[in-house]
Amino acid sequence: xxxxxxxxxxxxxxxxxxxxxxxxxxxxxxxxxxxxxxxxxxxxxxxxxxxxxxxxxxxxxxxxxxxxxxxxxxxxxxxxxxxxxxxxxxxxxxxxxxxxxxxxxxxxxxxxxxxxxxxxxxxxxxxxxxxxxxxxxxxxxxxxxxxxxxxxxxxxxxxxxxxxxxxxxxxxxxxxxxxxxxxxxxxxxxxxxxxxxxxxxxxxxxxxxxxxxxxxxxxxxxxxxxxxxxxxxxxxxxxxxxxxxxxxxxxxxxxxxxxxxxxxxxxxxxxxxxxxxxxxxxxx
Ligand code: ATP
Ligand code: ZN
Numbered sequence: 001x002x003x004x005x006x007x008x009x010x011x012x013x014x015x016x017x018x019x020x021x022x023x024x025x026x027x028x029x030x031x032x033x034x035x036x037x038x039x040x041x042x043x044x045x046x047x048x049x050x051x052x053x054x055x056x057x058x059x060x061x062x063x064x065x066x067x068x069x070x071x072x073x074x075x076x077x078x079x080x081x082x083x084x085x086x087x088x089x090x091x092x093x094x095x096x097x098x099x100x101x102x103x104x105x106x107x108x109x110x111x112x113x114x115x116x117x118x119x120x121x122x123x124x125x126x127x128x129x130x131x132x133x134x135x136x137x138x139x140x141x142x143x144x145x146x147x148x149x150x151x152x153x154x155x156x157x158x159x160x161x162x163x164x165x166x167x168x169x170x171x172x173x174x175x176x177x178x179x180x181x182x183x184x185x186x187x188x189x190x191x192x193x194x195x196x197x198x199x200x201x202x203x204x205x206x207x208x209x210x211x212x213x214x215x216x217x218x219x220x221x222x223x224x225x226x227x228x229x230x231x232x233x234x235x236x237x238x239x240x241x242x243x244x245x246x247x248x249x250x251x252x253x254x255x256x257x258x259x260x261x262x263x264x265x266x267x268x269x270x271x272x273x274x275x276x277x278x279x280x281x282x283x284x
Contacts, residue, residue: 001191001195002195003045003064003192003196004044004046004062005046005063005065005067006048006062007067007068008049008050008051008054008067011051013051013068013088014048016180017067017180020206024202024206025202026041026044027039030048036048043195044195047062047063051068051072054066054072058080058184059185064188064192064196065183065185065196066182067180067182069089069178070179070181071121071157073181074121074176075119076120077120080183081183081186082183083182083200084203085179086179086180087207088179089180091177091178092158092175092176092177093156093157093176094155094158094173094175095153095171095173095175096153096154096169097170098169099169109152112151113136113151113152114134114151114155115145115151116156117139117142117156118155121176122135123135142156143164182203205282208282209279209280209282210279211257212254212255213254213278213279214251214252215231215250215251215275215276215277216275217249217274218247218249218250218273220247221246221247224248224250227250228252230265230269231253231254232252233253234253234282237251237252250271253279
Protein backbone atom coordinates (compact mmCIF):
# COMPACT_ATOMS: atom_id res chain seq x y z
CA UNK A 1 0.00 0.00 0.00
CA UNK A 2 1.74 3.15 -1.18
CA UNK A 3 1.25 6.53 0.44
CA UNK A 4 0.58 9.09 -2.28
CA UNK A 5 2.39 12.35 -1.64
CA UNK A 6 1.66 15.47 -3.69
CA UNK A 7 4.43 18.02 -4.00
CA UNK A 8 4.87 21.12 -6.14
CA UNK A 9 5.96 20.23 -9.67
CA UNK A 10 8.11 23.27 -10.26
CA UNK A 11 8.38 26.33 -8.12
CA UNK A 12 9.76 27.62 -4.88
CA UNK A 13 8.82 24.58 -2.82
CA UNK A 14 9.74 21.77 -5.26
CA UNK A 15 13.38 21.36 -4.44
CA UNK A 16 12.95 21.69 -0.68
CA UNK A 17 10.11 19.18 -0.69
CA UNK A 18 12.25 16.61 -2.48
CA UNK A 19 15.14 17.46 -0.18
CA UNK A 20 12.96 16.78 2.86
CA UNK A 21 12.06 13.33 1.52
CA UNK A 22 15.74 12.70 0.84
CA UNK A 23 16.62 13.70 4.40
CA UNK A 24 14.08 11.11 5.51
CA UNK A 25 16.10 8.49 3.62
CA UNK A 26 13.55 8.24 0.81
CA UNK A 27 15.04 7.88 -2.65
CA UNK A 28 13.08 9.61 -5.38
CA UNK A 29 14.22 10.00 -8.94
CA UNK A 30 12.48 12.48 -11.14
CA UNK A 31 15.05 12.83 -13.86
CA UNK A 32 12.62 13.25 -16.71
CA UNK A 33 10.05 15.34 -14.89
CA UNK A 34 7.28 12.79 -14.87
CA UNK A 35 3.90 13.51 -13.34
CA UNK A 36 4.40 10.73 -10.83
CA UNK A 37 7.09 8.42 -9.63
CA UNK A 38 7.60 5.81 -6.95
CA UNK A 39 10.16 5.96 -4.18
CA UNK A 40 12.77 3.24 -4.42
CA UNK A 41 13.00 2.24 -0.79
CA UNK A 42 9.77 3.42 0.87
CA UNK A 43 6.11 2.62 0.12
CA UNK A 44 5.46 6.01 -1.40
CA UNK A 45 4.28 7.42 -4.68
CA UNK A 46 5.10 11.05 -5.44
CA UNK A 47 2.75 13.17 -7.54
CA UNK A 48 4.10 16.38 -9.03
CA UNK A 49 1.36 19.00 -9.21
CA UNK A 50 0.67 22.73 -9.20
CA UNK A 51 0.51 23.84 -5.58
CA UNK A 52 -2.96 25.34 -6.17
CA UNK A 53 -4.37 21.89 -6.95
CA UNK A 54 -2.86 20.04 -3.99
CA UNK A 55 -5.52 20.83 -1.31
CA UNK A 56 -8.34 19.64 -3.56
CA UNK A 57 -6.51 16.45 -4.55
CA UNK A 58 -5.75 15.67 -0.91
CA UNK A 59 -9.35 16.34 0.09
CA UNK A 60 -10.57 13.97 -2.64
CA UNK A 61 -7.98 11.33 -1.82
CA UNK A 62 -6.26 11.52 -5.21
CA UNK A 63 -3.25 12.17 -3.01
CA UNK A 64 -3.07 11.09 0.64
CA UNK A 65 -0.82 13.88 1.82
CA UNK A 66 0.64 17.03 0.32
CA UNK A 67 3.39 19.55 0.89
CA UNK A 68 2.62 23.20 0.14
CA UNK A 69 2.53 26.70 1.58
CA UNK A 70 0.17 27.26 4.47
CA UNK A 71 -1.03 30.39 2.63
CA UNK A 72 -2.30 28.20 -0.20
CA UNK A 73 -3.93 25.75 2.24
CA UNK A 74 -5.82 28.55 4.00
CA UNK A 75 -6.86 30.17 0.75
CA UNK A 76 -8.21 26.96 -0.76
CA UNK A 77 -9.93 26.13 2.54
CA UNK A 78 -10.48 22.46 1.74
CA UNK A 79 -11.41 19.75 4.20
CA UNK A 80 -7.87 18.58 5.03
CA UNK A 81 -5.71 18.46 8.17
CA UNK A 82 -2.45 20.34 8.62
CA UNK A 83 -0.31 17.66 10.27
CA UNK A 84 3.21 19.10 10.32
CA UNK A 85 4.93 22.44 9.91
CA UNK A 86 8.05 22.11 7.82
CA UNK A 87 10.19 25.20 8.54
CA UNK A 88 10.87 26.16 4.92
CA UNK A 89 9.16 28.34 2.31
CA UNK A 90 8.71 31.09 4.86
CA UNK A 91 6.90 34.16 3.66
CA UNK A 92 4.16 36.54 4.70
CA UNK A 93 0.97 37.81 3.13
CA UNK A 94 0.78 41.55 3.44
CA UNK A 95 -1.20 44.56 2.38
CA UNK A 96 0.74 47.21 0.47
CA UNK A 97 -0.16 50.64 -0.84
CA UNK A 98 1.56 53.33 -2.96
CA UNK A 99 4.59 54.45 -0.99
CA UNK A 100 3.60 58.14 -0.83
CA UNK A 101 0.14 57.49 0.60
CA UNK A 102 -0.39 58.31 4.25
CA UNK A 103 -1.40 55.26 6.27
CA UNK A 104 -2.64 55.37 9.84
CA UNK A 105 -4.64 52.20 10.26
CA UNK A 106 -6.60 49.60 8.40
CA UNK A 107 -9.56 51.98 7.94
CA UNK A 108 -7.49 53.29 5.02
CA UNK A 109 -9.03 50.44 3.04
CA UNK A 110 -12.65 51.46 3.69
CA UNK A 111 -14.28 51.72 0.27
CA UNK A 112 -10.98 51.05 -1.53
CA UNK A 113 -10.13 48.43 -4.10
CA UNK A 114 -7.48 45.80 -3.36
CA UNK A 115 -6.02 43.38 -5.89
CA UNK A 116 -4.94 39.92 -4.76
CA UNK A 117 -4.60 36.24 -5.61
CA UNK A 118 -5.73 35.45 -2.05
CA UNK A 119 -9.31 36.77 -1.91
CA UNK A 120 -10.53 34.36 0.76
CA UNK A 121 -7.84 35.19 3.31
CA UNK A 122 -8.22 38.91 2.62
CA UNK A 123 -12.01 38.82 2.84
CA UNK A 124 -11.76 37.17 6.24
CA UNK A 125 -9.26 39.78 7.43
CA UNK A 126 -11.40 42.71 6.30
CA UNK A 127 -14.47 41.12 7.84
CA UNK A 128 -12.71 40.80 11.21
CA UNK A 129 -11.65 44.45 10.98
CA UNK A 130 -15.07 45.64 9.83
CA UNK A 131 -13.70 47.03 6.61
CA UNK A 132 -15.83 47.24 3.54
CA UNK A 133 -13.45 47.04 0.60
CA UNK A 134 -13.62 45.79 -2.97
CA UNK A 135 -11.51 42.72 -3.55
CA UNK A 136 -10.27 42.31 -7.10
CA UNK A 137 -9.07 38.76 -7.67
CA UNK A 138 -6.22 38.41 -10.15
CA UNK A 139 -4.07 35.44 -11.01
CA UNK A 140 -0.59 36.94 -10.92
CA UNK A 141 1.59 40.06 -11.23
CA UNK A 142 -0.41 41.54 -8.38
CA UNK A 143 2.35 44.03 -7.65
CA UNK A 144 1.64 46.08 -10.78
CA UNK A 145 -2.09 46.43 -10.03
CA UNK A 146 -1.82 49.90 -8.49
CA UNK A 147 0.46 51.38 -11.14
CA UNK A 148 -1.87 50.28 -13.95
CA UNK A 149 -4.86 51.73 -12.10
CA UNK A 150 -6.56 48.45 -11.32
CA UNK A 151 -6.58 48.90 -7.56
CA UNK A 152 -5.70 51.24 -4.69
CA UNK A 153 -3.67 48.63 -2.86
CA UNK A 154 -2.54 45.05 -3.11
CA UNK A 155 -2.48 41.99 -0.89
CA UNK A 156 0.29 39.60 -1.82
CA UNK A 157 3.17 37.36 -0.74
CA UNK A 158 6.19 39.25 0.51
CA UNK A 159 9.51 37.77 1.43
CA UNK A 160 12.08 40.58 1.30
CA UNK A 161 9.94 43.46 0.15
CA UNK A 162 12.19 44.35 -2.79
CA UNK A 163 9.46 43.60 -5.37
CA UNK A 164 7.17 46.02 -3.55
CA UNK A 165 9.82 48.73 -3.55
CA UNK A 166 10.47 48.27 -7.25
CA UNK A 167 6.79 48.84 -7.88
CA UNK A 168 6.54 51.97 -5.75
CA UNK A 169 4.69 50.24 -2.92
CA UNK A 170 5.12 50.01 0.84
CA UNK A 171 4.07 47.14 3.08
CA UNK A 172 1.69 48.37 5.77
CA UNK A 173 0.00 45.33 7.35
CA UNK A 174 1.12 41.72 7.69
CA UNK A 175 -2.01 39.60 7.63
CA UNK A 176 -0.50 36.13 7.72
CA UNK A 177 2.90 34.51 8.18
CA UNK A 178 3.31 31.25 6.36
CA UNK A 179 5.66 28.31 5.94
CA UNK A 180 5.46 25.02 4.08
CA UNK A 181 3.21 22.51 5.80
CA UNK A 182 2.16 18.91 5.32
CA UNK A 183 -1.54 18.31 4.86
CA UNK A 184 -3.37 15.02 5.04
CA UNK A 185 -6.60 13.51 3.83
CA UNK A 186 -9.00 13.04 6.73
CA UNK A 187 -9.82 9.40 6.04
CA UNK A 188 -6.57 7.55 5.56
CA UNK A 189 -6.71 3.78 5.79
CA UNK A 190 -4.91 2.28 8.76
CA UNK A 191 -2.17 0.93 6.46
CA UNK A 192 -1.58 4.36 5.01
CA UNK A 193 -1.64 5.96 8.44
CA UNK A 194 1.10 3.56 9.48
CA UNK A 195 3.29 4.60 6.56
CA UNK A 196 2.52 8.24 7.33
CA UNK A 197 3.55 7.77 10.97
CA UNK A 198 6.87 6.36 9.79
CA UNK A 199 7.38 9.37 7.56
CA UNK A 200 6.44 11.82 10.34
CA UNK A 201 8.81 10.08 12.73
CA UNK A 202 11.66 10.63 10.26
CA UNK A 203 10.66 14.24 9.61
CA UNK A 204 10.70 14.96 13.34
CA UNK A 205 14.14 13.36 13.71
CA UNK A 206 15.42 15.53 10.89
CA UNK A 207 13.80 18.68 12.25
CA UNK A 208 15.19 18.03 15.73
CA UNK A 209 18.59 17.45 14.18
CA UNK A 210 18.61 20.77 12.37
CA UNK A 211 17.33 22.62 15.44
CA UNK A 212 19.93 21.15 17.79
CA UNK A 213 23.70 21.03 17.98
CA UNK A 214 26.08 18.61 19.59
CA UNK A 215 28.35 20.43 22.04
CA UNK A 216 31.66 19.21 23.42
CA UNK A 217 33.75 21.15 25.92
CA UNK A 218 36.38 20.81 28.58
CA UNK A 219 35.52 21.96 32.08
CA UNK A 220 37.17 22.05 35.48
CA UNK A 221 35.55 19.41 37.69
CA UNK A 222 34.42 21.88 40.32
CA UNK A 223 32.09 23.61 37.83
CA UNK A 224 30.61 20.45 36.31
CA UNK A 225 27.41 20.78 38.28
CA UNK A 226 26.75 24.31 37.03
CA UNK A 227 27.63 23.39 33.49
CA UNK A 228 25.32 20.36 33.52
CA UNK A 229 22.48 22.61 34.61
CA UNK A 230 23.18 24.94 31.71
CA UNK A 231 23.36 22.21 29.06
CA UNK A 232 21.23 19.35 30.37
CA UNK A 233 21.05 17.66 26.96
CA UNK A 234 18.57 14.92 26.11
CA UNK A 235 18.78 13.14 29.46
CA UNK A 236 21.98 14.27 31.13
CA UNK A 237 25.32 15.23 29.61
CA UNK A 238 28.04 12.62 29.14
CA UNK A 239 31.06 13.36 31.32
CA UNK A 240 34.43 11.80 30.64
CA UNK A 241 37.60 12.45 32.64
CA UNK A 242 40.50 14.13 30.84
CA UNK A 243 43.93 12.64 31.39
CA UNK A 244 45.07 15.68 33.34
CA UNK A 245 43.31 15.41 36.65
CA UNK A 246 40.74 17.95 37.72
CA UNK A 247 39.27 18.34 34.23
CA UNK A 248 36.49 16.60 32.33
CA UNK A 249 35.11 16.54 28.84
CA UNK A 250 31.37 17.27 28.71
CA UNK A 251 29.22 16.14 25.77
CA UNK A 252 25.67 17.37 25.38
CA UNK A 253 23.01 18.65 22.99
CA UNK A 254 21.74 22.21 22.88
CA UNK A 255 19.20 24.07 20.84
CA UNK A 256 20.93 26.26 18.33
CA UNK A 257 18.79 29.24 19.35
CA UNK A 258 20.09 28.95 22.92
CA UNK A 259 23.70 28.58 22.00
CA UNK A 260 24.81 32.22 22.09
CA UNK A 261 22.95 32.74 25.35
CA UNK A 262 24.68 29.94 27.20
CA UNK A 263 28.14 30.38 25.72
CA UNK A 264 29.11 33.30 27.99
CA UNK A 265 27.86 31.48 31.07
CA UNK A 266 29.81 28.37 30.05
CA UNK A 267 32.96 30.45 29.71
CA UNK A 268 32.41 32.08 33.07
CA UNK A 269 32.35 28.59 34.60
CA UNK A 270 35.76 27.96 33.08
CA UNK A 271 34.70 25.93 30.04
CA UNK A 272 37.35 25.69 27.34
CA UNK A 273 37.78 24.15 23.92
CA UNK A 274 34.09 24.37 23.10
CA UNK A 275 33.13 22.54 19.90
CA UNK A 276 29.69 22.78 18.34
CA UNK A 277 28.82 20.15 15.76
CA UNK A 278 25.84 19.63 13.47
CA UNK A 279 23.43 16.77 14.17
CA UNK A 280 22.05 14.93 11.18
CA UNK A 281 19.13 13.15 12.86
CA UNK A 282 17.94 13.21 16.45
CA UNK A 283 15.51 10.70 17.86
CA UNK A 284 14.20 11.81 21.22
P1 ATP B 1 2.51 26.80 -9.16
O1 ATP B 1 2.98 26.81 -10.57
O2 ATP B 1 2.79 25.47 -8.50
O3 ATP B 1 1.09 27.26 -8.99
P2 ATP B 1 3.17 29.30 -7.82
O4 ATP B 1 3.58 30.29 -8.81
O5 ATP B 1 1.79 29.37 -7.25
O6 ATP B 1 3.46 27.83 -8.38
P3 ATP B 1 5.57 29.71 -6.19
O7 ATP B 1 5.94 31.10 -6.59
O8 ATP B 1 6.47 28.61 -6.64
O9 ATP B 1 4.06 29.33 -6.53
O10 ATP B 1 5.45 29.70 -4.61
C1 ATP B 1 5.02 28.56 -3.93
C2 ATP B 1 4.91 28.90 -2.47
O11 ATP B 1 6.18 29.25 -1.95
C3 ATP B 1 4.03 30.07 -2.08
O12 ATP B 1 2.67 29.73 -2.06
C4 ATP B 1 4.55 30.39 -0.69
O13 ATP B 1 3.97 29.52 0.27
C5 ATP B 1 6.03 30.04 -0.78
N1 ATP B 1 6.94 31.22 -0.84
C6 ATP B 1 7.99 31.44 -0.02
N2 ATP B 1 8.62 32.58 -0.33
C7 ATP B 1 7.99 33.11 -1.37
C8 ATP B 1 8.19 34.28 -2.16
N3 ATP B 1 9.16 35.13 -1.92
N4 ATP B 1 7.34 34.51 -3.16
C9 ATP B 1 6.38 33.63 -3.45
N5 ATP B 1 6.15 32.50 -2.73
C10 ATP B 1 6.93 32.23 -1.71
ZN1 ZN C 1 0.31 28.21 -7.41
